Amino acid sequence: MAEHYKPVKYKAWEMGLEERFQEVFPPLSQREAVLEANRCLYCYDAPCMVACPTHIDIPTFIRKISTGNVTGSARTILEANLMGASCARVCPVQELCEGACVLEHDEKPIMIGRLQRYAMDYADQSKIEFFTKGKSNGMKVAVIGAGPAGLTCAGELSKFGFDVTCYERKVWPGGLSTYGIVVFREPVEVARHEAKKIEDLGVTMKTGHTVGEDIQFEDLFKDNDAVFVSIGLGSVPEMDIPGEDLEGVVDGLFFIEETKTKPLAEIQYGNRICVIGAGNTAIDCATIARRLGSERVTMIYRRSEAEMPAYHFEYQFALGEGVSFSFLTQPVEVLSTNGKVDGLKCVRMDLAEPDESGRRVAVPIPNSEFVVPCDMVIKAIGQLKHTPFIAKLGEYGIKTIKGYIAVDAKTNRTAHEKIFAGGDCIRSRGEASTVMATQDGKIAARAIYEQLTGKPIPEGTLKRTTDMTIDPTMANGCALHDHKPRVHAAATTK
Amino acid sequence: MADLSINFNGIKSPNPFWLASAPPSNSGYQVQKAFEAGWGGAVWKTVGAPVMNVCNRYGTIDYKGRKIIGLNNVELISDRPLETNLKEMAEAKRNFPNHAVIASIMVESKKEAWQEIIKRTEQTGVDGFELNFGCPHGMSERGMGAAMGQVPEYTCMVTEWVMEVATKPVIVKLTPNVTDIVQPARAAIKANASAISLINTINSIMGVDIDTFEIKPNVGGKGGHGGYAGPAVKPIALNLISAVASDEEYRKAGIPISGMGGIETWQDCVEFMLLGSTSVQVCTAVMHFGFRIVEDLIDGLSNWMDQRNFKNCTDFIGKSLPRISSFGDFDLGFQSVARIDHAKCIQCNLCFIACNDTAHQCIDLKDMKLTSEVTERLWPVVREEDCVGCALCSSVCPVDDCIEMVEIDTGRPHITWNQLIKEKPEVLQWDKMVEYREKNHIHIH
Known part of the structure; x- marks a missing residue:
C-alpha cells in the first residue's frame, strides 16, 4: 500500500521518540492534493481569502494545484505571504480560511492549510527563486x-x-x-x-x-x-506562589524551545507533570510532555472548559494525546522534598459573575485545598x-x-x-x-x-495590504475572534 | 417486480442489458462470466477478416481526479482465429440458451465473403447478427467498418447480401462519424435490416503528452485517430439515436434500436430507452469496473419501473420521443427566470460571476442582512426583469435545488419561430423584428 494511504494510527508506545515528534499531519501526496484541490468550488470573491489576515488568493493557488501548476501556486501564496510555509502549518485554519469555507456546513471545508503546505513544500524542494532583491534605492x-x-x-x-x-x-x-x-x-x-x-x-x-x-x-x-x-x-510571568523558584518549575516557552533546539533524548522532563494554564502554549507543553514520555500530564486551569483560551481543536488534540484536565483548579503552592518538586497544592474554584472581559470570574472554595503529586511544573500562563x-x-x-x-x-x-x-x-x-x-x-x-x-507602492506588489481594509481582522489589534485571546505564539492577557 | 425481459425483433433477452461488441465480449470465458453476472445479452467482439493488433491500444481522459470519462481505442476486431470464436459462441449459447448471443461480423466488401461467414456463424446457434459498419480505425483504412457505414449505398448493398442468406435477425450498427445519421439508417431499412444499433465510436485523438509531444495513445512514438467512447459521448449518442428514432421512414419500418454510447448507470439506460432504444449496450463502464455493475443496472431499472408502475420495458420505451422537436417549433412565449433560494445558498457566488462575465449580467451582489454577522458577505440576487432564462447560473450552482428555473408568464405571445415567420415574414428584417418585439413588450436587456 502506498505510504500515504496508511491510516493514521498514533500509538505512542509503538513509536520511537523521533517518530513521535514528526509532523502530526503527513504531507499530502500529489494525488491527495489534486483531489482535494478539485473539491474547491473556486468561489468568486472567496470568503477564505477575506478571512486570511494576509489575504492570500486561496482559490487561485488551489486551482493551480489542480492544474499541476504548483510553481505558480507557490508564487501566488508567497506574493501575499512570505511566511507561507509556517502559516500553512500553524495557522488556526478552522478559525480563519477553513472556517470561512462555503463548504464548511454542508460538506466539509477544503483542507486549505494542508494544500498550502503542499505548494510550499514543492517550492522548497524545487529550489525556485521566486523573488530577488530590488535595485538598491540607497535607503x-x-x-x-x-x-x-x-x-x-x-x-x-x-x-x-x-x-x-x-x-x-x-x-x-x-x-x-x-x-x-x-x-x-x-x-x-x-x-x-x-x-x-x-x-x-x-x-x-x-x-x-x-x-x-x-x-x-x-x-x-x-x-x-x-x-x-x-x-x-x-518569558512567562511569575505566578507569585511559594515554591515557584524550585528547580522543577519551568517556563513553558523554554520547555518548547528545548524540543526545537536540543536532541530529544537529552531533554529533561518529569514523569508526572502539572501544566499551569489552558492556552495553546499550555496545550503544546502538555502534548510535548506526553510525547516525550511523561506518564501523567495534568493541565491545571482555574476556570472551566468554556473559558479556556486554547482553540477547541487543540483541546481535542490534547485529549487524544492522553492529557487530563483539572478545571476550576488554582495552584497555590509548589511543594517539595529536599529541594525537589513533589506536588502542586491547589484549591478548587467556583465560577462567579462575568468580569469586564466577559469571562466568568473564578473564586476559590474555602478549605478545598488538595495536592496533585507531580515531579515537574510547567508554567504557561501568558507572556x-x-x-x-x-x-x-x-x-x-x-x-x-x-x-x-x-x-x-x-x-x-x-x-x-x-x-x-x-x-x-x-x-x-x-x-x-x-x-x-x-x-x-x-x-x-x-x-x-x-x-x-513619496510614491505609492508599484502596481502588483505587496498584494492585498490595502484593498480589503474593511475587513476587521486586518487592523492593528483587531482580530476576527476578539473573544478568544490567543496564548499560543504569545499570550497577552492574564 | 417489473418484467425486464425484451423481445428485440425476435432476439429474446432476460433484460435489456447487453455487452457491446468490444474487448469485454472477446471470448467464451468472458461472455459466459458476464451472463453469470446478470447480463442479458452479448454482442460478440467482431469476427471476420484476419488482423494484427498493436500496443498501446487504449487512451483515456480523466476529469478532476475521476478516472475515465472518455476512452478511445485503436484495437481492431477479434484477433483470435474465426474457428475459435465460432466454437466458443456455440458453447456460450449452449450453456446459456435464454441469453442473447449476437455475432458481430465484418469482412471485406465481397458478397461471397459476407454470405459465407454469415452461414458459418449461424451454425453456432447465435440469436442474431450485428453488422459492424462503424469501426473507425484500422479496418476502415482497409475498406471495412466505417468505410462501409459512411456510404449509405454500401450499407444498403452489404445489408442486402446478408439478408439474402441470414435466417436470424440482422442488426446494422451505424457509425456516428457521418454528417447525417438518418441517411445510413434509411439505407439499412431499405435493405430490410431487422434492427439498427448505434452509436459506434467517434473519431478522436485523446491527447498530446506535453512533456514528450507524443500522441495518446502512444504506439511506439506514433499515434492516430481511434474510436472514442465512455460517459463523455453520451449526449452525442442520445442525439443520434433520437434522430433515427424520430425519422419518418424509420418509424414506418417498425424495427427496434439497440442504443449505446457512454452508458454507465441504470439512469443512463432509462434515458436511452426513453428515446427509443429497446436494448442497451455497454462497454466502457464494464472495462472500468467489470461485469458486476450489471447488478445495479438491473436493480435500479427494476426499482424505477416499480415506482412508476411500468410492468414491461415496452411500457416506457420511446416515451420521450414525442418531446423531440426542433428549434423552429419551440414556444417563443415560454419564459423562465432564475430564483435563488437564499436559505440554501452558500455564497460561493459562482452564479454571479458566470452571469456577469459570460451571460446576461442580471445577477447582482447585494447586502441582504440575512445573518447576524457584522460584515455579512454579499448575496447573489437575480434581477428577474432582466433575466433571459438561460439557466447558466442554475447549472454552475454547486448546491442542489438552490437555483431553480421558474416558469413565469410575461404575456409574450405563445408562438413558434416557424409560425412567426409564416405569419409575419417581415420580421426577418431587423427593423421589423425590433418593431415586433416592441409591440409585444419584449425587451432584450
Whole structure:
C-alpha cells in the first residue's frame, strides 16, 4: 500500500521518540492534493481569502494545484505571504480560511492549510527563486527581531530595493516559528529555511545581536531611514506562589524551545507533570510532555472548559494525546522534598459573575485545598512584555496601549515618524498569531516604502495590504475572534 | 417486480442489458462470466477478416481526479482465429440458451465473403447478427467498418447480401462519424435490416503528452485517430439515436434500436430507452469496473419501473420521443427566470460571476442582512426583469435545488419561430423584428 494511504494510527508506545515528534499531519501526496484541490468550488470573491489576515488568493493557488501548476501556486501564496510555509502549518485554519469555507456546513471545508503546505513544500524542494532583491534605492531600514513580522517586513522591503538589516538576539532567526511552535506542528528546519529565503533576498541577518547592548538605539535610528520593531513578547510571568523558584518549575516557552533546539533524548522532563494554564502554549507543553514520555500530564486551569483560551481543536488534540484536565483548579503552592518538586497544592474554584472581559470570574472554595503529586511544573500562563525595551523606545516618543506599542492601524507607524512596529508586541487586542504578524510586516513595508519614496507602492506588489481594509481582522489589534485571546505564539492577557 | 425481459425483433433477452461488441465480449470465458453476472445479452467482439493488433491500444481522459470519462481505442476486431470464436459462441449459447448471443461480423466488401461467414456463424446457434459498419480505425483504412457505414449505398448493398442468406435477425450498427445519421439508417431499412444499433465510436485523438509531444495513445512514438467512447459521448449518442428514432421512414419500418454510447448507470439506460432504444449496450463502464455493475443496472431499472408502475420495458420505451422537436417549433412565449433560494445558498457566488462575465449580467451582489454577522458577505440576487432564462447560473450552482428555473408568464405571445415567420415574414428584417418585439413588450436587456 502506498505510504500515504496508511491510516493514521498514533500509538505512542509503538513509536520511537523521533517518530513521535514528526509532523502530526503527513504531507499530502500529489494525488491527495489534486483531489482535494478539485473539491474547491473556486468561489468568486472567496470568503477564505477575506478571512486570511494576509489575504492570500486561496482559490487561485488551489486551482493551480489542480492544474499541476504548483510553481505558480507557490508564487501566488508567497506574493501575499512570505511566511507561507509556517502559516500553512500553524495557522488556526478552522478559525480563519477553513472556517470561512462555503463548504464548511454542508460538506466539509477544503483542507486549505494542508494544500498550502503542499505548494510550499514543492517550492522548497524545487529550489525556485521566486523573488530577488530590488535595485538598491540607497535607503536603509533596520528590523529589530527576526520573527514572522520582522522577516516579512525585511523581505518585502528588500524586494523594493531597500538595504535591510535584521537584528536578532537569538542564535537563529524565525522567532516563535523557530523556537516556540511545537516541532510536530512545525519542524525547526521549515522555519529556518523560511528565514534563509529572506536572507537570500539580500537582507543582512545579524543574529546574536541584542539592540541596546550590541548596538545602541541611538546609532540604529541615526544610521537608518526607518526602523521596524518586531520584538514579540518575553518569558512567562511569575505566578507569585511559594515554591515557584524550585528547580522543577519551568517556563513553558523554554520547555518548547528545548524540543526545537536540543536532541530529544537529552531533554529533561518529569514523569508526572502539572501544566499551569489552558492556552495553546499550555496545550503544546502538555502534548510535548506526553510525547516525550511523561506518564501523567495534568493541565491545571482555574476556570472551566468554556473559558479556556486554547482553540477547541487543540483541546481535542490534547485529549487524544492522553492529557487530563483539572478545571476550576488554582495552584497555590509548589511543594517539595529536599529541594525537589513533589506536588502542586491547589484549591478548587467556583465560577462567579462575568468580569469586564466577559469571562466568568473564578473564586476559590474555602478549605478545598488538595495536592496533585507531580515531579515537574510547567508554567504557561501568558507572556510578559519586553517592558524595559519598550520603555527605552518611549524615550523616542513612542506611545503604548496596555504596555504594547501603539501604532496606526493603516501604516503600523508608531508615534515616532521613523519607527514602525508589528507582531505580538503591538497586539494589544485580539489574538497574536504568525499570520497576523506577517500581515503587520506587509503593512509596515508598504508604509515605509510610501513614506520614504513619496510614491505609492508599484502596481502588483505587496498584494492585498490595502484593498480589503474593511475587513476587521486586518487592523492593528483587531482580530476576527476578539473573544478568544490567543496564548499560543504569545499570550497577552492574564 | 417489473418484467425486464425484451423481445428485440425476435432476439429474446432476460433484460435489456447487453455487452457491446468490444474487448469485454472477446471470448467464451468472458461472455459466459458476464451472463453469470446478470447480463442479458452479448454482442460478440467482431469476427471476420484476419488482423494484427498493436500496443498501446487504449487512451483515456480523466476529469478532476475521476478516472475515465472518455476512452478511445485503436484495437481492431477479434484477433483470435474465426474457428475459435465460432466454437466458443456455440458453447456460450449452449450453456446459456435464454441469453442473447449476437455475432458481430465484418469482412471485406465481397458478397461471397459476407454470405459465407454469415452461414458459418449461424451454425453456432447465435440469436442474431450485428453488422459492424462503424469501426473507425484500422479496418476502415482497409475498406471495412466505417468505410462501409459512411456510404449509405454500401450499407444498403452489404445489408442486402446478408439478408439474402441470414435466417436470424440482422442488426446494422451505424457509425456516428457521418454528417447525417438518418441517411445510413434509411439505407439499412431499405435493405430490410431487422434492427439498427448505434452509436459506434467517434473519431478522436485523446491527447498530446506535453512533456514528450507524443500522441495518446502512444504506439511506439506514433499515434492516430481511434474510436472514442465512455460517459463523455453520451449526449452525442442520445442525439443520434433520437434522430433515427424520430425519422419518418424509420418509424414506418417498425424495427427496434439497440442504443449505446457512454452508458454507465441504470439512469443512463432509462434515458436511452426513453428515446427509443429497446436494448442497451455497454462497454466502457464494464472495462472500468467489470461485469458486476450489471447488478445495479438491473436493480435500479427494476426499482424505477416499480415506482412508476411500468410492468414491461415496452411500457416506457420511446416515451420521450414525442418531446423531440426542433428549434423552429419551440414556444417563443415560454419564459423562465432564475430564483435563488437564499436559505440554501452558500455564497460561493459562482452564479454571479458566470452571469456577469459570460451571460446576461442580471445577477447582482447585494447586502441582504440575512445573518447576524457584522460584515455579512454579499448575496447573489437575480434581477428577474432582466433575466433571459438561460439557466447558466442554475447549472454552475454547486448546491442542489438552490437555483431553480421558474416558469413565469410575461404575456409574450405563445408562438413558434416557424409560425412567426409564416405569419409575419417581415420580421426577418431587423427593423421589423425590433418593431415586433416592441409591440409585444419584449425587451432584450
